[in-house]
Amino acid sequence: MAPAAPPAALLDHRLLFVTGKGGVGKSTIAAALGGLAVARGRRVVVAEVHRRADVEHVVTAAGADHISIDPQDAMEEYLADQLPGPLAELLKSSRAFGYLAAATPGLRELLTAGKLWELAQDERRTPGARPYDLVVVDAPATGHGLALLQAPRTFADAAKVGPIARQGGIIDAQLRDPAQTAVVAVTTAEEMPVNETLALREGLRAAMGLDLSLVVVNGVRPDRFTAAEAKLLAEATDEPAVAVALDQHALAREQRSQLGRLRRGLDGAVATVTLPFVPQGPDPAAFGARLARAAG
Amino acid sequence: MSMGVEPWIDGRRVIVCAGAGGVGKTTVSATLALGLAARGARVAVVTIDPARRLADALGLDELGNEPHLVDPDRLAAHGVALAPGGELWAMTLDPKHTFDELVEQLAPDATNRDEILANRIYQQLSGAVAGSQEFTAVAKLYELHASGRFDVLVLDTPPTRNALDFLDAPDRLLGFLEGSALRTLLAPTGLAARILGRGTGVVFAVLQRVTGVDLLTDLSVFFRSLGGLLDGFRARAAAVKALLGDPATTFLIVTSPAREPSEEAVFFAGRLRDAGMPLGGVIVNRVTPEPAGPADPDAVAAGLEDRLGAALARKVAAAHADARALAARDRDAVARLARETGGAPLLLVPQLGGDVHDVGGLARLRERLFAAG
Numbered sequence: 001m002a003p004a005a006p007p008a009a010l011l012d013h014r015l016l017f018v019t020g021k022g023g024v025g026k027s028t029i030a031a032a033l034g035g036l037a038v039a040r041g042r043r044v045v046v047a048e049v050h051r052r053a054d055v056e057h058v059v060t061a062a063g064a065d066h067i068s069i070d071p072q073d074a075m076e077e078y079l080a081d082q083l084p085g086p087l088a089e090l091l092k093s094s095r096a097f098g099y100l101a102a103a104t105p106g107l108r109e110l111l112t113a114g115k116l117w118e119l120a121q122d123e124r125r126t127p128g129a130r131p132y133d134l135v136v137v138d139a140p141a142t143g144h145g146l147a148l149l150q151a152p153r154t155f156a157d158a159a160k161v162g163p164i165a166r167q168g169g170i171i172d173a174q175l176r177d178p179a180q181t182a183v184v185a186v187t188t189a190e191e192m193p194v195n196e197t198l199a200l201r202e203g204l205r206a207a208m209g210l211d212l213s214l215v216v217v218n219g220v221r222p223d224r225f226t227a228a229e230a231k232l233l234a235e236a237t238d239e240p241a242v243a244v245a246l247d248q249h250a251l252a253r254e255q256r257s258q259l260g261r262l263r264r265g266l267d268g269a270v271a272t273v274t275l276p277f278v279p280q281g282p283d284p285a286a287f288g289a290r291l292a293r294a295a296g
Numbered sequence: 297m298s299m300g301v302e303p304w305i306d307g308r309r310v311i312v313c314a315g316a317g318g319v320g321k322t323t324v325s326a327t328l329a330l331g332l333a334a335r336g337a338r339v340a341v342v343t344i345d346p347a348r349r350l351a352d353a354l355g356l357d358e359l360g361n362e363p364h365l366v367d368p369d370r371l372a373a374h375g376v377a378l379a380p381g382g383e384l385w386a387m388t389l390d391p392k393h394t395f396d397e398l399v400e401q402l403a404p405d406a407t408n409r410d411e412i413l414a415n416r417i418y419q420q421l422s423g424a425v426a427g428s429q430e431f432t433a434v435a436k437l438y439e440l441h442a443s444g445r446f447d448v449l450v451l452d453t454p455p456t457r458n459a460l461d462f463l464d465a466p467d468r469l470l471g472f473l474e475g476s477a478l479r480t481l482l483a484p485t486g487l488a489a490r491i492l493g494r495g496t497g498v499v500f501a502v503l504q505r506v507t508g509v510d511l512l513t514d515l516s517v518f519f520r521s522l523g524g525l526l527d528g529f530r531a532r533a534a535a536v537k538a539l540l541g542d543p544a545t546t547f548l549i550v551t552s553p554a555r556e557p558s559e560e561a562v563f564f565a566g567r568l569r570d571a572g573m574p575l576g577g578v579i580v581n582r583v584t585p586e587p588a589g590p591a592d593p594d595a596v597a598a599g600l601e602d603r604l605g606a607a608l609a610r611k612v613a614a615a616h617a618d619a620r621a622l623a624a625r626d627r628d629a630v631a632r633l634a635r636e637t638g639g640a641p642l643l644l645v646p647q648l649g650g651d652v653h654d655v656g657g658l659a660r661l662r663e664r665l666f667a668a669g
Contacts (some may be wrong), residue, residue: 188318239599
């Protein structure tokens with residue numbers, strides 16, 4: 001079966017969520033996708049969610065704007081947008097809304113989703129803000145990423161009436177629209193990340209009616225030896241370099257089997273791109289080139 | 297550098313394995329428990345989200361939120377003999393189930409219990425709120441400890457993005473439950489009372505307008521019914537904290553030499569130090585050993601040409617060069633860990649080829665973790 005989502009179309013979306021288990025190179029991939037879109041003349045913002053204060057390594061895409069989304073700021077913007085000035089000020093200063101936000105499970109996710117939605121509008125609601133063609137979301141790890149996507153619907157259902165219900169419904173509609181929103185999963189060819197990727201796909205289809213648009217498999221080791229060659233090598237393990245090569249081969253074979261399991265789980269409906277293992281971590285430029293090649 | 301984990305864990309009753317996800321933490325935790333059982337201890341390992349094959353290997357598929365005895369014959373089949381008295385028990389934590397059990401234990405009466413369990417906000421909180429998985433992990437640890445059924449408990453902590461969550465979980469959850477947010481909502485003249493009592497304050501009218509009132513009703517019912525549990529929660533959180541700080545408890549950090557897990561390991565070591573918690577040592581898993589043979593790929597290829605043919609010899613040389621690059625990266629990472637984890641001892645575990653997710657894999661890993669084998 002032909003892959004369903006060629007990468008060129010990927011960049012035509014308005015919102016591109018990049019998610020995956022921690023440590024698989026998610027931020028690098030998000031930056032690379034942002035860079036590719038910039039190279040195609042798009043106005044791009046890379047939005048980081050749940051930024052950790054202790055991370056030293058920040059990857060940025062040249063030519064794209066970057067934003068780190070803070071739920072507190074998002075809430076104040078939301079109030080300012082929804083209410084006449086004096087009322088918004090009153091709410092902010094009363095701190096009651098802050099209490100409510102702190103006490104309500106999922107409200108942070110809703111506010112974050114709302115801010116992402118706002119970034120993706122033709123007419124930004126933030127006064128004087130420039131519009132973007134593409135918002136690349138460096139989303140939290142898989143489970144929390146799904147919670148983020150689901151939050152607007154959860155609140156729309158829970159609140160039933162009032163502005164949150166209305167607003168949640170509007171945001172949810174955009175998130176569910178496959179023409180506007182795409183989700184990219186980043187993984188490695190190892191058991192647990194593959195499990196999470198397949199579980200994410202299942203959750204995404206059940207909760208959002210969306211499929212993954214692309215799976216990026218990072219850190220794939222070269223599979224150098226045929227079975228016949230491996231057999232020859234197995235008879236020469238008294239050579240230290242041969243023993244080392246066979247160890248590398250065993251790891252590469254284990255990855256191939258996980259890659260096979262991933263592809264079977266995606267049943268041919270989701271395109272995959274593999275990136276070679278680089279000891280220093282994935283290189284955005286190499287990824288861009290490979291993704292562009294895959295686009296044909 | 298230590299020869300084995302024995303000096304870090306001997307005489308301990310609780311061993312907490314912390315670290316980033318994806319570094320083999322669950323497998324290391326299970327192997328520590330296996331090694332202790334082999335030496336004659338009754339050990340339970342509490343795992344979080346184990347890989348399928350590890351779960352199968354340990355018989356973790358059984359229902360219920362309780363440890364199950366791992367069949368000694370299954371271990372013996374892989375050459376692991378348990379000393380007399382030695383038992384290996386294993387369980388996978390079910391956070392939602394653990395939270396429900398806690399509510400059942402702490403609720404003052406059945407009506408209160410049912411009201412909480414049925415509340416939609418509670419259902420979201422127990423499953424999803426940051427910190428609830430961490431809290432239930434230590435809550436379960438405490439319960440097993442208090443039961444006196446085991447000599448040693450090994451806890452595989454949740455693969456949190458931020459290791460801080462785990463240490464702070466009892467405080468954070470308690471802070472959430474009894475903090476100013478809750479008090480404001482619960483107070484007779486508080487937010488919830490005013491909204492539900494059709495209070496006329498402008499602020500609350502606006503709040504109602506912004507949020508829609510149904511959500512607030514749910515919230516207020518939740519916090520009102522939770523009020524009866526607060527004392528129990530507070531006592532439990534304090535007991536859990538005391539257990540984590542007990543001299544018979546030790547923390548081990550499990551990491552790999554990759555960049556992100558190493559950064560988390562350094563961060564977590566600092567966090568333990570700040571919290572006054574004992575760090576037994578750092579287990580660096582999946583280290584690529586320095587490969588034997590010449591450094592120059594051409595020399596490697598030349599030495600093998602006669603035996604393997606030029607083409608295959610060149611491929612072997614390329615694979616060898618990859619291993620050298622990885623070993624160099626890992627050497628740097630290990631040096632950095634040694635520098636930045638505040639003098640904690642390190643134990644390096646080489647990358648084991650093939651599958652380590654079965655009992656045979658645990659047995660091989662045990663030889664690397666325990667000096668006495």
